[in-house]
Amino acid sequence: MALIATGADAPDFNLPNQDGKTVKKDDFAGRYVLLWWYPKADTPGWTIEGKGFRDRIQDFKDRNASVVGLSYDSPTDNGAFRDKFSFPYDLLSDKDGVMSIAFGVSEPDSARSPRKSVLIGPDGKVAATYDKVTPADHPGQVIDDLDGMSWQLESEILKRAASTHRTIYKKFILRSKILLSYSHSIVPPIITQWNLWVKNC
Numbered sequence: 716m717a718l719i720a721t722g723a724d725a726p727d728f729n730l731p732n733q734d735g736k737t738v739k740k741d742d743f744a745g746r747y748v749l750l751w752w753y754p755k756a757d758t759p760g761w762t763i764e765g766k767g768f769r770d771r772i773q774d775f776k777d778r779n780a781s782v783v784g785l786s787y788d789s790p791t792d793n794g795a796f797r798d799k800f801s802f803p804y805d806l807l808s809d810k811d812g813v814m815s816i817a818f819g820v821s822e823p824d825s826a827r828s829p830r831k832s833v834l835i836g837p838d839g840k841v842a843a844t845y846d847k848v849t850p851a852d853h854p855g856q857v858i859d860d861l862d863g864m865s866w867q868l869e870s871e872i873l874k875r876a877a878s879t880h881r882t883i884y885k886k887f888i889l890r891s892k893i894l895l896s897y898s899h900s901i902v903p904p905i906i907t908q909w910n911l912w913v914k915n916c
Contacts, residue, residue: 716816716819716820716821716822717819718818718819718820718831718833718844718846719817719818719819719833719841719844720841720844721841721842721843721844722840722841723840723841724839724840724841725740725818725833725835725839725840725841726740726814726817726818727739727740727741728740728807728814728817730785730807730808730809730814731790731807731808732790732793732805732806732807732808733790733793733794733796733797733805733806733808734790734794735790738783738805738807740835740839743781743835744837744839745837746779746780746781746837747778747779747780747781747834747835747836747837747842747861747864748780748781748782748783748834748835749768749775749780749781749782749783749832749833749834749835749857750783750785750818750832750833750834750835751764751768751782751783751784751785751831751832751848751853752784752785752786752815752820752821752828752829752830752831752832753765753784753785753786753828753830754786754827754828754829754830755786755788755827756786756788756792756793756795756796756806757792757795757796757799760830760850761786761830761850762800763850763851764830764848764850764851764853764854765784765796765800765802766800767850767851767853767854767855768782768784768802768804768854769800769801769802769803769804770854771854771855771858772803772804774858775857775858775861778858778861778862778865779837780857780861781804782804783804783805783806783807784802784804784805784806784807785806785807785808785809785814785815785828786806786807786808786809786827786828787808787809787810787812787815787826787827787828788806788808788810789808789810790808793806793807793808794806809828812825812828815828818833820833830847830848830850831844831845831846831848832844832845832848832853832857833845834857834860834861836864842860842864843857843860843864845857
């Protein structure tokens with residue numbers, strides 16, 4: 716099954732976290748949110764990945780990004796996993812696989828989710844997908860991508876600002892030419908009248 720396409724609208728979701736509290740897509744409006752799927756709570760590979768996100772959580776916060784883990788595990792199992800390793804982010808329980816299927820992460824007949832991730836942008840669209848993940852390297856990989864996206868956004872803002880400034884400059888030049896033309900047609904007669912007045916005094 717193919718992962719959801721980059722640029723697509725991220726599907727809405729509404730799932731319980733480790734405490735049974737509902738977490739929704741709208742909770743992350745205006746922020747990046749990384750959804751990382753793991754097959755089973757408290758297993759070696761996913762523990763490494765989870766600890767990596769834990770240890771770099773401030774780096775994600777500094778980049779206006781949240782981290783959310785997902786699996787087919789129950790809220791109770793996810794809660795134990797979170798508490799054991801002091802994960803500072805939610806672990807969602809997708810027991811029926813509805814969200815995993817909607818994002819193209821899991822097949823409809825899967826018993827557990829594979830190791831994949833999806834990054835949703837502040838606009839609610841899919842900013843990046845990760846079909847193959849190396850647990851130890853994945854947190855740094857996502858942070859590098861966030862930095863790249865930030866640079867692209869800043870470049871776009873600068874381009875728009877430069878375009879706006881060029882437009883303002885062109886309008887200024889046009890108005891200056893109009894004023895200069897107007898002054899050339901008005902000032903000489905005034906000077907002539909002044910000279911005549913001085914001569915007759």
